[in-house]
Amino acid sequence: MSQDQRSALVGFLLIVPAVAHLAYFSMYPVLRSLFLSFHDWNLSGTPEYIGLGNYIRLFNDVDFGRSVQVTLTFSLGVSATLFLVSLTMALLFDRRFPLRDFFRAIYFVPVVVPWVVAAIVWNLIYNPTYGLMNPLTDALHLGQVLWIQNPRLVGISLIIVSVWKGFGYYMVIFLAGLQAIPPEYYEAAQVDGANRRQLLWHITLPLLRPSMLLVAVSAVTDSFQIFTPVWLMTRGGPAGASRMLTIFVYENAFVYLKMGYATAIAALMLVTLVVFTRLQITLWQTDY
Amino acid sequence: MPNGLISFWQHYGGASRPELTQALVNEYAEVEPELTISYELTPIGQWDKKLTTALAAGSGPDMFTAADLNFTLFNERQWLAPADPATFGVADTAALVDLFLPASLNGLVVEDKLYGVPMEYNVLHTYYRADQFVEVGLDPAKPPTTWTEMGEYGQALTVRDDSGRMTRAGFQWPYRPPMSNEWPFRQFHPLVYQLGGDILNEDNTECTLNTPEAERAAEVVLDFIVKYRCSELGYTIEDKNPEFWQERSSMDFEGPWGVGLGRATNPELFEGYPDSWWITNFPTYGEETVRNMSPLWRYAYMVTATSPNPQDAWGFIDFVSRQQIRWLTEVGDFPARKGWEDDPIVETLPWLAIQLQDYPNAVPVPQTAKYFEIEEQVGQALERITTQTSGIKESLEEATTRINEILAS
Structure with a gap:
């Protein structure tokens, strides 16, 4: 065996554990899930092959349609708000001012708070009797607001929680993008007489485009898969107004024991997310 | 002679029930010293999902308590083992059913076999x-x-x-x-x-x-x-x-x-x-x-069909169901098994007479x-x-x- 062959063999052996781990814990569940989506299976016994039966049923299921609508609305709301808030905060924190690092850390704290803790805290904040929002709603003469008990408000309330939890993370991505812009560009533009708005519009935002795309696609992907806070705060209610696709999958799989049907929904979600991921890769590879 | 380990899962719905259950587990260890009962509690909010998925996956406990809402599903899937009348000291299912109050076992007897013994026998x-x-x-x-x-x-x-x-x-x-x-x-x-x-x-x-x-x-x-x-x-x-x-x-x-x-x-x-x-x-x-x-609903002791020790599990269920007065006085659970109705202590529980008036009107969910x-x-x-x-x-x-x-x- 030549030196090169030995080296290749060692390299191969070194990656075997990682590949095996990935294959067993990531690829196998995905493939198994796809396999089950063509079967009728209630968790016990042998799955029964039904072809496209689960997928055909999905398109006639009113509850599935509502869940898609709820998920898309939530995902769009969270992504757009996260994008604007985190970009604005990053632009503010890119400037020098007293206690800047302290405030950066403070705004990042929600990112490291576990979702379970955040959901419990926000449940109390939204409590219509004792909640911390009450003084605010009283001051605005809004009366008693049922933040998560009103089907018309629950989506907005969950968007607020998700933005609070996530904007620190995306702010850091934007900050990294801002700090990667060479200062010479600004200096050259200022020499040419550009004002602050022109600097923002013609230098900062165009050069921040890769970060923007990353944030946009990541935010959509993350919000599409949200489960924990929704389950803990609303259980998909009231009246199905927050029954995201993840909740719908969970209920079908583990409450109604319709594992085949649940995996068909999960497969459709996977396809959607793969499209977004592909979009992300394509856009990253675009030469700006 | 029972010998081995019995795993027993239950939902947590307040302190008094698990306290008495644990005490009974300890006492049963003296009755059957060769048998070990492993008693595990799960918060009520996670209970149904944990139990159902474990049973479906064939990794459930030997015995558990489940709401009667689940009974039809569990029985349809053949996840349950029937009770052996001999374990309760009677000859057949009819005699076994007769050990319990009328209607308390409704729905739990299928094809002349009893699949659950009520732990809680509730109306509102x-x-x-x-x-x-x-x-x-x-x-x-x-x-x-x-x-x-x-x-x-x-x-x-x-x-x-x-x-x-x-x-x-x-x-x-x-x-x-x-x-x-x-x-x-x-x-x-x-x-x-x-x-x-x-x-x-x-x-x-x-x-x-x-x-x-x-x-x-x-x-x-x-x-x-x-x-x-x-x-x-x-x-x-x-x-x-x-x-x-x-x-x-x-x-x-x-x-x-x-x-x-x-x-x-x-x-x-x-x-x-x-x-x-x-x-x-x-x-x-x-x-x-x-x-x-x-509204009637019950949590019943049930034994899994895959348990290697179903007789031992039913033996423990027989033991706990015979502690009617303790369930009544220490937990407040209404005992489904007969034999406590004329006990003098009943006179000391003045609310019981009112509660009993609701039982003839008990109707379960579909x-x-x-x-x-x-x-x-x-x-x-x-x-x-x-x-x-x-x-x-x-x-x-x-x-x-x-x-x-x-x-x-």
């Missing part, structure tokens, strides 16, 4: 704060008996702060979350049934929620919020039952276990009965009532393997109604359509 009663009745000028000796009176009394008992927020609910209806769908369903069912209607038809093949009886029942639920303002969405922080004993509501529906809950969580209030709290029968529509009903899907649709309909995002008739029509689709699938 109205618990009320007698002292708060006096405080607002109501006579505690004349508690509410009808749904209309529940609203009127609830209205009088409700307390609000200067901003208009409710600080004491006169009568809090269960809403999801934090309550699970099980509770709104459980309390809505008798409202329909008492008028002669039901959720499903007799053979559970068709939904019957698009009826005047169901509409009237839904009006009652909505009245508690809108007309009487004694109940509010979002008021319950954790669970409405403990909140009665935490003095956040003046009236509540609880099973016989409410007594044990009160003793364990607020002994000062509990000991003051009947001047501090007292109990009355589950309400009806008064003269309009077509048939009386208090016994169907699709119960949880139906429960979700009924829950959503009630949420549309109580949040007033849809009218009563439209909401019930929509639920009927969806439930019929589920039943047909």
